[in-house]
Amino acid sequence: MRVAGLVLLAALAYADASRVSTPGYLAGRQDRIAEIEKSLSSTAEQLARARNLFQSLREDEEAEAATTTTRGQPPAISLQDAAEQGDVAALAAHRQAGSDLNAEVESEGGWTAAHWAALRGQTAALKFLHEAGANLSATDRWGSTPVLMALEGGTVEMLEALVEAGVDLNVTDNGGNxxxxxxxxxxDHTAEKLLILLKAGADLEKANQRGRTPAHVLAERGEVDALRVLIQAGVNLNAPTPDGYTAADIAALNHHEEALKLLLKVPCRIRKRCRQTLSKKDRRRQIQSSPGRVPLLPVALQMDEGPLSRVRVGG
Incomplete structure (x- = not known):
């Protein structure tokens, strides 16, 4: 820019020295001055753009250097081990180092860090992974998600954390569970967990691909308190399996007397259902399978004597 200014001054000095003052000369002189000023203006704009570009490149380099310094190196413990052990500090270090928290850390089953945290009941780790953006709906090759794993074997605290996180409580695995x-x-804590699901709006009645509902599973295990939660939810306890067994039938077949008493509140259901679905040979097998004790099923069929005859139907 200084060079251009000197050129302008030299041109003016030369023009003055020539002492030519004709009208044509003066007009030409004004045109040349205008051209020089236009050239100087264009040069200044180019210099300004170049200066801005240089500054932008410099800022980008500084930002990249700062990011690299901040990220550092991943911790010695693997992402999978950190999730399994509930090492939140190590998980945070992995995140800071740029590790992919949704990566499959176990290739055979397709499990992520969230799957491992859920499987091991590591509530704090699973909560951190969720807050860090990990996908709690990622499926493994069986269709199981961290959410489903946490519900199957996790703690009450973990279930409450999942509900608070707003996860889908009606998702199913490949088997429709x-x-x-x-x-x-x-x-453990089955009744308490079901109550949490009930309050969160989960479906407590839907069957899996085998036709088994939560009521069937609970009747098979004799979970009386959990069955009470289903009754509170208004679940249809008469729904049969594909083989025709209701929850009451299953409770009887598995000798869960208290569960059967609870489920006998619908008049005559157990007797009618059992007579429809069990042959005499099946009933005989039930008696022979428990030497020394009377199975509940034949007693429920008769309802004439024994402890079940004292159950107040409909009460």
Whole structure:
């Protein structure tokens, strides 16, 4: 820009030195001055653009250097081990280092870190992964998600955390098992977990692909308190399996007397259903399968004597 200015001054000085003052000369001089000023303006704009571009490139380089320094290196513990052990600090370090929290850390089954945290009941780890953007609906090759794993074997605290996170509580695996079915087939606190699902609006009645409902599963296990939750929810306890067994039938077949008493509140259901679905040979097999004790099924069929005869139907 300084060079251009000197050129302009030299041109003006030369023009003054020539001492030519004709009208044509003056007009030409004004035109040349205008051209020089236009050229200087264009040069200044180009310099400004170049300066801005240089500054932008420099800022990008500084930002990249800062990001690289901040990320650092992943921790020594693997993403899978961190999730299994509930090591939230290690999970945070993986996230800071840029690790993919949704990556399949176990190739055979397609499990992610969230699957492992759910399987091991690591509530804090699963909560961190969710807040960090991990997909709690990622499916493995069996169609199971971290949510389903957490519901099957997780704690009450983990279930409450999932409800708070707003996960889909009606998702199913490849076998059609709902969260309610998995909770019904879980290890502990079944009634409490079902009550949480009920309050969260989960479906407690839907059957899986085998035609089994939460009521069937609970009757098979004799879970009286959990069955009361289903009754509170207004679940249809008369729904049969594809083989024609209701929850009451299943409770009787598995000798769960208290569960059967609870389920006998619908008049005559157990006797009618059992007579329709069990042959004499099946009934004889039930008696022979339990030497030394009277199975509940024949007693329920007769309803004439014994402890079940004292059940107040409809009460």
């Amino acid at each position: 709902t969260p309610a079915i998995l909770v019904a087939d879980g290890l």
